[in-house]
Amino acid sequence: MTDATHDIPTNASAAGPHGEGPPQLFDRVLLKQRKNRAAGEFDDYNFLHARAAEDLIDRVSAVTRDFDTCLVLGGGGAVGRALKKRPDVAGKFGHVIEADLAQGLARTSTFKGLVLDEERLPIAEESVDIVLSCLSLHWTNDLVGALIQLNRALRPDGFFAGALLGGSTLTELRQSMMAAESELAGGVSARVSPFADTIDMAGLMARAGFAMPVSDVDRVTARYGNSFVLMRDLRKMGETSVLKTRPREPVTKRFFVRTAEIYSEKFAHEDGKIPATFEILHAAGWAPHPDQPKPKRPGSATVRLADALGVDERNAGQKAGD
DSSP: OBSSOTTSOOOGGGGSOOOSOSOOOBOHHHHHHHHHHHGGGGGGTOHHHHHHHHHHHHHHHTSOSOEEEEEEESSTTHHHHHHHTOHHHHTTEEEEEEEESSHHHHTTOSSEEEEOOGGGOOOOTTOEEEEEEESOGGGOSOHHHHHHHHHHHEEEEEEEEEEEEBTTTTHHHHHHHHHHHHHHHSSOOOOSOOOBOSTTHHHHHHHTTOEEEEEEEEEEEEEESSHHHHHHHHHHHTOSOOBTTOOOSOOOHHHHHHHHHHHHHHHOOTTSOEEEEEEEEEEEEEOOOTTSOOOOOTTOOSSOHHHHHTOOOOOTTOOTTO
């Protein structure tokens, strides 16, 4: 494991300080600290990362080509372990390099492990053939900016597939915390990090310059005995809030007890267990290449839709059977 980009050409300018940019929602230094803290027991609590990694591998298995250099971002080694179980997919790659923001997680890599920051990716343009991102991009302050960097790192016709947490993630916990704080303090604070909306991941990919972008959603419901167990698991995953605007004053025990009570009252199943929703957004696309298929110009069709479907064409307002 190393924090240099050995075996990948570097782009030194990418590692420089930010200039004017988007608002800094997340404390990335704190995120790194918490992920390092979680690294020791991460394998016991990484069920979401394992699921996302397996889905990423399935998506690559459907691509009928090989890739020389594969860069994996995030996942705490989950993608490498999933690849070891799928030699049919692992055989598509000449070299696999796993990278993580936290040194502790990078050490768990099955393949060569690096420490990289997705927000300032020190990878030379057009230097890798495929990038897989496993549950890390939802912590970036500028998601489109991170996607642009990944697009630039890909060689022409290179492939990107990523998984990140979406906007409905932990909706039950968010609602319960807000209700508890409103009841006890007369106001609410942001205590659960915001996540990317599900509405248009393909649109964000297109904005970042990817060709033929696609996206879909995997919704996972985990069940817990109570919200204390859920929050423990989030800490062990390294997925607790790192909002820059998070409240700094100590939280009372009564707040967490009342959160647990409201969570149970509003959401518990008949057996008393509580659900926790995790929304995993998947997105994929290709680095542009001149030989890729292009959408046809509007109005350039040479066959009527009715003829293609084998039906009779009717005027607007004409009823079937007229």
